[in-house]
Amino acid sequence: MKRIRIEPAWSFTDEAGNRLDPQLFGLLQGIHRSGKLTAAAAEAGISYRHAWNLLNKWAEFFGVALVEMHKGRGARLTPLGDKLLWARQRVAARLGPQLESLGSELNLELQQLFEGVEPVLRVHASHGYAVALLPRFASDFQLDLQYCSPAEALAALNRGACDVAGYHMPTSATRGPLMQGYRRQLRPRSHCIIRFITRRQGLMLRPGNPKGIVGLADLTRGDVRFINRQKASGTRALLDILLRDAGLASQRILGFELEEYTHSAVAAYIAAGMADVGFGVEAAAHQFGLAFLPLADEHYLLVCQRRSLADPSVRRLLEMIRGESFRQAVSELPGYTPDRCGEVCSVDELFDETQRS
Template sequence: MKKITVLPTWCFRDEAGNPLDVQLLRLLGAVHRRGKLTQAAEDVGISYRHAWNVLRQGNAFFGVALVELKRGRGAQLTPLGDKLLWAEQRAVARLGPQLESLGSELNLAIAREQQGAVSVLRLHASHGFAVELLPRHLTALPLDLQYCSPHESLAALDRGSCDVAGFHLPRGAVGERIRASYHERLNPREHRVIGFITRTQGLMVAPNNPLGIEGVASLALEGVRFVNRQASSGTRSLLDGLLSEAGVASTAIRGFEVE
């Protein structure tokens, strides 16, 4: 059965309504990966000449160059080109889970129209790489996958809105405290907890760890800047628990409020 995939797409227009070639961002991404315009054009599936035209149009549209070409040194993005690519990556990261959920709903509606009543596994879970791969491997029955926070997933299970709820459970004392917050949503007579995936989490730092960050306590050191996960995520619950164990106040961490 054919399936719908929903992807975000940029649309640039000037004051007169003139559009910019939609291939520009794909070309910028390929330039960033390959470092050569010839190879970038090949990745995008366009000719070298057309790639030049796309770049010229983009340069004229924004009034500054988006790619810097140097003889013998290949191609690299200018600051604005890099910022445009960053904006696209950020949009995809933020919208991706919601669009996947929308695609799941549309595919389910189509399947019901084509096949009538069909058995469906309704899964509500926090977005993750393993969960994202499930639709590709689950072929026995259609999967209605909706992305939401762990607490929202368990609330949906509690009211019968889904069949399976995905949630995170750290090991150790932090996990026991988080388990207690899930307790009111889990009924031993009706629910069974099944381990699905185990992952190791940590702090992502600059190459060679120049600030010497050794753990969550290091986040409060002078000169350290931090970017957080959203408050509803399982990773955030884990971090909050680890900070409490370490006796580190979130107000002491520069950038804690930045998600």
């Protein structure tokens, strides 16, 4: 069955209603990456002449050049071209999870119109690069994947609004509100844990780390600009734990009140030069060409009702994530490992293991 995929699109118009080709963004991305118009045109699937005409049309539209051409030195984006490119990256990163969730809803509605509807698995989960792989590998069952905070996912599981909830917790023993909240929401008698992946979190830094940041203490320097995750996210909770353990006050961090809603959005914010550092997964730093300083590992876990292990959709999910193809895809994500992926354990076993680590 063909699937709906929703992506944000840009449309520029002037007073006369003239509209220009959004294909320009692919061209700008290629120039930024290679520094050559010929390579960028080939990457965008257009001729060199068409690429040149496209740049000239946009320059005329805005009244400012988007690319500077230097004989023998290739091409580079002007400040406007750079701003447009990173604005698009930030929009895509910020809206991506919501659009994916909406696409999942629409695909499910379409699937239900056909005879022989496959089993439906409702997954509410914290957004992440490995979780985002699930729709690509799902087969023989319909995946309804909705992104939300870890607390919201566990609450949805407890009220019967989903079949599987995804959340993450540090690999080492921790105390405080995060673990207390998980202990309140996880029910040892009725829930079971499905191990999923382990991922690395740390500081995402501007390319080359020009501010010379070597640890969390540098976040309190007056010349360092920070971009944060939203309060409800598990990543923000992990950062709060690390700051508390290091004895650092968040009030001393410039930009701590500024929030983005995904790892990619934080990375895009830094790549655009709007901040010097943020906290997130290594895969996001790699995606946007940022430096990365690892600080902590965490388990991303799936939770379901114990009785749900007998459901066809849950069995197929387990088969999928235990498979070599899915594990290989996870291994290709920087900072991600599929260790013990698909292994089932009890809630008590998980917390006992965490306390021993």
